[in-house]
Amino acid sequence: LIDEENGTLDANQAGSALQDMDQEEIGPAMKIAGGSISSIVSFVQKDLSKRQKTGMTDHLVKRAMNALRPRDKRFLIELVNKGHEEIRAAKLLSRRVGTLLKREMRRARLDARIKELSRGSVATEMIEDEWYIVDRTEDDGSTTELGSFQFRTRRSSTSDVLFINRSGKEDRFDANSHVFRKFIPIGEAIVRAQKAFMVIELDLLKRFAYASYMEFSDLREDLIKLQILSGVNCYFLDDARLDVLSHIKNHSSTQVSWRDLKPGHQYFVEQKPYKYELFEYAEGMDLDNRKRYFKTAPQNMIVVGGGPTGLLTTLHCVENCLRTGGTMKLYEARDAFEKAGGTYERAQVVRLDSRWVRMLRYHLGTLFEDVWIPATEETDSHLGNTLPTQGFIEITIKDMEAIMHLEVSKLWSRDLLEIYARSSANFDYKKNVMTKLGNALKEKDLVKRRVDPNGEPSEEFHTWEVIQLISHETLSAGDLTLGGTYNVYIRQQGLIAMRLVSIDLHGGLYALQNKELGITVKAPKTNLPTIYEHDPNAKSGAHSTFKTIVFQSTELNSQGKLTRYEVDFKTIANETHVMDVGQTNIAFALGKPATTKEHLTCCPYEPYGVSCIQGIKISMGMHNFGETRFGKGLIADFRSQTEQNTRVVGDFTKSVITAPIVKEMLSIMSNLPRSNDWHMHLRHTVDKFPEQKELIDSNVGERIRESLVPLAKEAKTWFRTRLQTRFFETGDNYYLGMEFNREYEVWKYAVVDKIVGSAPNAGRLKGTLRAQCDRLWFEACIAVITRGDVYNPSGKFYVPRIWFISSHTDVKLGALPEGEAFRIVSDKKEKYEVLIPGRTKVVVRSIEGIVSALSGETIVHRESDLTRQPDGNTESFVSCTTFPVTHYVNYRAVNVLPSKHWCSFSIGDGQSSPHFMRYSGLTGAAINAMLINNYLGSSIRLENILSRKRVFQMSHATNWSNDE
Secondary structure, X not given: OOOHHHOOOOHHHHHHHHHHOOHHHHHHHHHHHOOOHHHHHHHHHHOHHHHHHHOOOHHHHHHHHHOOOHHHHHHHHHHHHOOOOOOHHHHHHHHHHHHHHHHHHHHHHHHHHHHHHOEEEEOOOOOOOOEEEEEEEOOOOOEEEEEEEEEEEEOOOOOEEEEXXXXXXXXXXXXXXXXXXXXOOHHHHHHHHHHHHHHHHHHOOOOOOHHHHOOOHHHHHHHHHHHHHHOOOOHHHHHHHHHHHHHHHXXXXXXXXXXXXXXXXXXXXXXXOOEEEEEEOOOOOOOOOOOOEEOOOOOOEEEEOOOHHHHHHHHHHHHHHHHOOOOEEEEEOOOOOOOOOOOOOOOOEEEEOHHHHHHHHHHHOHHHHHHHOOOOOOOOOOOOEEEOOOOEEEEEHHHHHHHHHHHHHHHHHOOOOEEEEOOOEEEEOOOOEEEEEHHHOOOOOEEEEEEOOOOOEEEEEEEEXXXXXXEOOOOOHHHOOOOOEEXXXXXXXXXXXXXXXXXXXXXXXXXXXXXXXXXXXXXXXXXXXXXXEOOOOOOOOOOOOEEEEEEEEEEEOOOOOEEEEEEEHHHHOOOEEEEOOOOXXXXXXXXXXXXXXXXXXXXXXXXXXXXXXXXHHHHOOOOHXXXXXXXXXXXXXXXXXXXXXXXXXXXXXXXXXXXXXXXXHHHHHHOOOHHHHHHHHHHHHHXXXXXXXXXXXXXXXXXXXXXXXXXXXXXXXXXXXXXEEEEEEOOOEEEEEEEOOHHHHHHHHHHHHHHHOOOOOOHHHHHHHHHHHHHHHHHXXXXXXXXXXXXXXXXXXXXXXXXXXXXXXXXXHHHOOOOOEEEEOOEEEEEEEEEEOOOOEEEEEEOOOOEEEEEOOOEEEEOOOEOEOOOOOOEOOOOEEEEEEOOEEEOOOEEEOOOOOOEEEEOHHHOEEOOOOOOOOHHHHHHHHHHHHXXXXXXXXXXXXXXXXXXXXHHHHHHHHHHO
């Protein structure tokens, strides 16, 4: 791909040239994203020749900036604009952008080279459906490439030439002012080679070794070429991968014209969308040329669940789905695709095995490289970790979901699949059908109801389409009654039931309250939130309540029309409806299942927990914003036997003695000043539950401290004297997962039940207090581990002091160290972090990356370091949590649906789950995605889809993976 004779500079040379430029030359380039391009004009003019030689452009610098975290990008812009270029954070981030810029320059060179190789000779005659590059001839005689287009027709009467662009729209070009060149699919060829290598590795993972091929030069050379190409990434190849899928969709290998049917052969005919019928064609048979005919049954696919398992299955199976003439659909209960992925918040770090590496490397392309492949001089990439000696990669669940969400969205934008957000679908294992509750139905849903096409009750099921959901009318101030209960739409919570508790006639303020949730809304009469009549069946998180639902029959009634009828929404809200999804395969990636007869539990449940930490003290103090992580690297630790020396914690698995943890919990609750923080925190926690507050023991902190005194003695006799913990770290996150003692769980429940007593409606309060006990446990565990000297010797100084609760003690801002998070007492809406500490003036960063200076005398409350929700401000609900864990397996790997040629699969945690801390549960997800893709691909031949062997092979391979 590199042709130096024609003046194309090697990417490594370009990187070296940039490396030779000192920081004074690179620094101004960082200002490109600082608000105004004019700030760098003098630099561009000063050294234009060197910039051209290295390939550095304004566009590439912006791309490098966009590779940062959005908050860090805005942070760097603020630092440059406000004259803080010399502080540590600015230097780290600017060097980080310089590192990323080298990668963008390499990609740009590769893009340009592949683009050049794709330009064929000028076409004298054009063939329908072939692709051509269109060049526009400029006034000065030069040409400008407009892109590649698919030829349709050329008018004989005019010079207009009709093409179809990549998005499927028509474009016309004047032959007199445009040149048409043959398009050589270089990018597409590389992509298919990458796909071939992925398939080789996936199918022969255990048996495939390079050493076995080294003796034969013909095999060796080809494998080395494939291996090299598998690691080549650039934006041109990302687009080529989508172009290949578009071509496959438009040229299904199984669809056949009605004119080409052969007598004596069997075919499938599409009677209606997603409904097919098998028939044998005979000479002279009357055929409907408006229908579609297929050599084999189209393998439509529905993936229910948009978590890591569902997203990977969607990405990996979409090609074979399209190849058979099928349609891929993704049903996601969350609103991630409505908020551009802004709902992902699970910060747990997961390990992904070699199957994941192979799949993600191909399907994500440059996204995989951005996240997992270390750039020049990096000890490890910033967002993810790579452990090649062990065959693993690591990443937080939210980052993994975000990058796969982005790739799925690209497929969606090309109309290669369909996405249905907020679709709360479930699977009925007993009846082997897909179901939805009535309150989850959406327009265009097809459901089976015991109503015939005439609208009369029927013993048999008939398919009806939801064509309209009619909402209740919103209420105005005049419709409200003091003391009345209403459904109120609150942006963060959705619809919640609230009571009108007061009306200020003088100020015009209306106060609505939900005591259980501790939410009060005060609004003027002219600016009330959206309010509806109270509906106890209103769906949590919804935007409105519905009054009625309108169904329309999919079959003609006795009068030859489609019947419609309206149903009161309340009457069906809690009914389970069987969905008519047509003849399609269904993969259920719904997470850990409720107890079912299909799941075999292999051992008792045991308590486990995780805590996730983030903030500038992690991203900068611990990991230098990724430039370079751990500074100059870590000294080799003789205790690290299996880990690469790129970790602060060394070996990620630690063994902790139980008794010191409980002793440390007692110390925290007993000794000032930390005990004061905890006692105040617990009092403020109880204050959020006014209904129960007056009925329980108000001194919660003291009751917990008293109960810890005997517990500290008992802990020495607990059954398990040691607990396994696992530390993970990425550039922005620090994560601790660990086992818990059963005795601790018994104590936690007992002490909270004793404190709360018989207070009514106290379920949420009990859960909240138990969660505070877990935080206390984690804080004590971290302290014990720190004193135990289990961190990498030269890495322990990188680990900051971590706070698991927010303080309610007034302190001066000037007393806080670098990286500490806080809220201003006079306005606690927003969280800040200390950037430059000082007694009189403190430079701080907001959650959006905005830099400002505050007085050191400002009174603040220190904030916890637990991970945040997507808004960056509120603590994530899953930042510190415990849960029961066990081994279990679904011994029914495949369910053959009534339509016979299509099946349903439970995948990921719904298929099997290993014990937490023993192995990654996502390993099974990758196996499931691979096996389902192979299952879909095997249907290309008619004899396969009509055989039971295909299902048995799928079941056998899945059960093998369960054993693994």
